[in-house]
Amino acid sequence: MIEVISDLWSQSGIANMTWQQGVMILLSFVLFYLAIKKQFEPLLLLPIAFGMMLTNLPWPGGGIFHPEWFQGGINWAALGGHGVDPVTGAEIEPGLFDFLYIGIKLDIFPCLIFMAVGAMTDFGPLISRPSSFFMGAGAQFGISFAFVMATILGFDAQGAASIAIIGGADGPTAIYLTSKLAPELLGAIAIAAYSYMALIPMIQPPIMKLLTTKKMRQVKMEQTRPVSKVEKICFPVIVSVVCILILPTVAPLLGCLMLGNLFRESGVTERLSDTAQNALCNIVTIFLGTSVGATAVGTNFLKPETLKIIVLGLIAFAFATVGGLLIGIAMYYLSKGKINPLIGAAGVSAVPMAARVASKVGQKENPSNFLLMHAMGPNVAGVIGSAVAAGVLLSLFG
Amino acid sequence: MTSALIQFAERGNVLSLADALKNAGFTIMVVFAVLCLIFIIISIAGKIFSATGISDKPAAAKTEAAAAAPAAAAADEEEFSSGSLKLKGCDEKTAAMIMAIVSDNTGIPLSELVFKSITLVEDK
Incomplete structure (x- = not known):
C-alpha cells in the first residue's frame, strides 16, 4: 500500500515540479489577477498567463512546449515526432504550443494582428495633419535610449534591440522583432511590453505634467480639414510603397498593417475588413497570447536578465513619452501656440490608449478641451514609426 | 555608414558605448527620415487633392x-x-x-x- 502511494507520488506532477516551475505558476496567477481584476490588457495578458501556467506545469514524457527546438531555425524533424531527449535518448512527442509557436517563429501571428490593427485604424487624423508624423517619430527616441541602456547593462546587440523595441509600445512589433533577434527573451519582453502598455495611464501623466506648462496643456486645437475617401485609400498604398522601398525588412509588418487599412477604406471589402477586425483578430490573439506565454519557461525566465528587461522596458516607455512631448513642445512654439504638446505623448503608439491619456490630461486642465482626435494623429504615426524602427534594427542586427 | 554598423551583428557581441550610441542615433535618424518623407508626400498629395477639389468631398x-x-x-x-x-x-x-x-x-x-x-x- 505504501509502495503504491509512493509510486503515485513519485509519478505526480508535484513531486516532479522544480522551484522555477512553482514560481512561474505563481507568477501566472499574478498575471491572472492583473488581467481579470485590474483589467490590464486582459485580451492578451489572460492568454499569456494561461500559456505560462500550462508550460510550467510538469508534463509526463516531455512538455507542451520545447523552446530548444526553435533556437536558430525550427527543428522540423522533432515537430514531425522524431524528437529525442539528449540525456535519456527517449522519444519526445511535440506539444500543442510547439505547433502554435510556429506562427510566431514564422512571423505569421504578429503580421496578422497588424492587419487587424490596420483594419481598425482610422488614419484620417494623421492625413489631415501630416505634421503628426514628427511626433510619432520623436516618440521612437525611447527605443534608441533603451538600446544604449541595454547595451550598458551587458545585453548583446540583438538582445538590446529586442528590449529597446518595448519603447515602441507596440506588442506585435516587439514580438516580431524579438522572435527574430533574441527569441530566448520573448516571454519577458512580451509581458513587459503589454504590462507597460496597460500602465500608460500611470506612466505618462506625471511626465506630461513635468515637461509642459499649464498654459501649454490648456491649448485648444482647431478642427482639422476633412479627409476625402480618395486620400484615405491612397494613404496605405503610399506608405507601403515608400517604407518598403526604403526598408524591405519592414514589409511583412507594415504591408499587413496597410492591407488591413485598405480593406477598411476601400469600401468594397467590408466582409474582409469585418473579418480582420473581429474574427481573425480574436483567433490570432488567442494563439499569439498563449504561445507567447508558453515561451516563459521557468529556467529561461527566472534570470537576472528578466528584471533588467522589466526596468529597461519602463525606461523605454518613459523616454518614448519624453521624445514625443519634446517634439510636441517644439511644434507648440513653431505653430505659435496652436498645437497642444500633450498630443506628442500619444506618439508612443499603444492605440488608442496613449491618445486617450493625452486627451484626459488635457481635459483636466480645460474641461472643454477635446484632444482625442488630434492625439490620434501622432498615435497612429507612432505605429508606423515603431514598425520602421523595428525594420532598421532588423536590418542592423538580423 | 550601414556597413560599419552591420559588422557588430553577430550574437553574443556586446557593443561598446560608442557603437551603441552610433547605432541608436542611426536608428532614430532613419525613423525621422522615413516619416519625414511620408510627411512630404502626404502633404503634397493633400495639397493636390485640395486643389483639384477632391478633399471637398x-x-x-x-x-x-x-x-x-x-x-x-x-x-x-x-x-x-x-x-x-x-x-x-x-x-x-x-x-x-x-x-x-x-x-x-x-x-x-x-x-x-x-x-x-x-x-x-x-x-x-
Whole structure:
C-alpha cells in the first residue's frame, strides 16, 4: 500500500515540479489577477498567463512546449515526432504550443494582428495633419535610449534591440522583432511590453505634467480639414510603397498593417475588413497570447536578465513619452501656440490608449478641451514609426 | 555608414558605448527620415487633392457624423430641454456629441432615441 502511494507520488506532477516551475505558476496567477481584476490588457495578458501556467506545469514524457527546438531555425524533424531527449535518448512527442509557436517563429501571428490593427485604424487624423508624423517619430527616441541602456547593462546587440523595441509600445512589433533577434527573451519582453502598455495611464501623466506648462496643456486645437475617401485609400498604398522601398525588412509588418487599412477604406471589402477586425483578430490573439506565454519557461525566465528587461522596458516607455512631448513642445512654439504638446505623448503608439491619456490630461486642465482626435494623429504615426524602427534594427542586427 | 554598423551583428557581441550610441542615433535618424518623407508626400498629395477639389468631398462616414452633431444639438433644444434629459457634470455641447455618436453607432435616428440622463463618470 505504501509502495503504491509512493509510486503515485513519485509519478505526480508535484513531486516532479522544480522551484522555477512553482514560481512561474505563481507568477501566472499574478498575471491572472492583473488581467481579470485590474483589467490590464486582459485580451492578451489572460492568454499569456494561461500559456505560462500550462508550460510550467510538469508534463509526463516531455512538455507542451520545447523552446530548444526553435533556437536558430525550427527543428522540423522533432515537430514531425522524431524528437529525442539528449540525456535519456527517449522519444519526445511535440506539444500543442510547439505547433502554435510556429506562427510566431514564422512571423505569421504578429503580421496578422497588424492587419487587424490596420483594419481598425482610422488614419484620417494623421492625413489631415501630416505634421503628426514628427511626433510619432520623436516618440521612437525611447527605443534608441533603451538600446544604449541595454547595451550598458551587458545585453548583446540583438538582445538590446529586442528590449529597446518595448519603447515602441507596440506588442506585435516587439514580438516580431524579438522572435527574430533574441527569441530566448520573448516571454519577458512580451509581458513587459503589454504590462507597460496597460500602465500608460500611470506612466505618462506625471511626465506630461513635468515637461509642459499649464498654459501649454490648456491649448485648444482647431478642427482639422476633412479627409476625402480618395486620400484615405491612397494613404496605405503610399506608405507601403515608400517604407518598403526604403526598408524591405519592414514589409511583412507594415504591408499587413496597410492591407488591413485598405480593406477598411476601400469600401468594397467590408466582409474582409469585418473579418480582420473581429474574427481573425480574436483567433490570432488567442494563439499569439498563449504561445507567447508558453515561451516563459521557468529556467529561461527566472534570470537576472528578466528584471533588467522589466526596468529597461519602463525606461523605454518613459523616454518614448519624453521624445514625443519634446517634439510636441517644439511644434507648440513653431505653430505659435496652436498645437497642444500633450498630443506628442500619444506618439508612443499603444492605440488608442496613449491618445486617450493625452486627451484626459488635457481635459483636466480645460474641461472643454477635446484632444482625442488630434492625439490620434501622432498615435497612429507612432505605429508606423515603431514598425520602421523595428525594420532598421532588423536590418542592423538580423 | 550601414556597413560599419552591420559588422557588430553577430550574437553574443556586446557593443561598446560608442557603437551603441552610433547605432541608436542611426536608428532614430532613419525613423525621422522615413516619416519625414511620408510627411512630404502626404502633404503634397493633400495639397493636390485640395486643389483639384477632391478633399471637398470628405469620406461618407465623416459627413454623416458631422451632420449628426448639429442634428443632435437641434434635438437637444427641441426634445431634450426642460428637464427630460438630466445632465450631470456634462455640458450641452458634449451631450449633443454623445447623442450623435450613439445615434451614428447604433444606426437609430435621433428622433427615435430617448436619453434619460448623461452623467460624467470620474475614474477612481
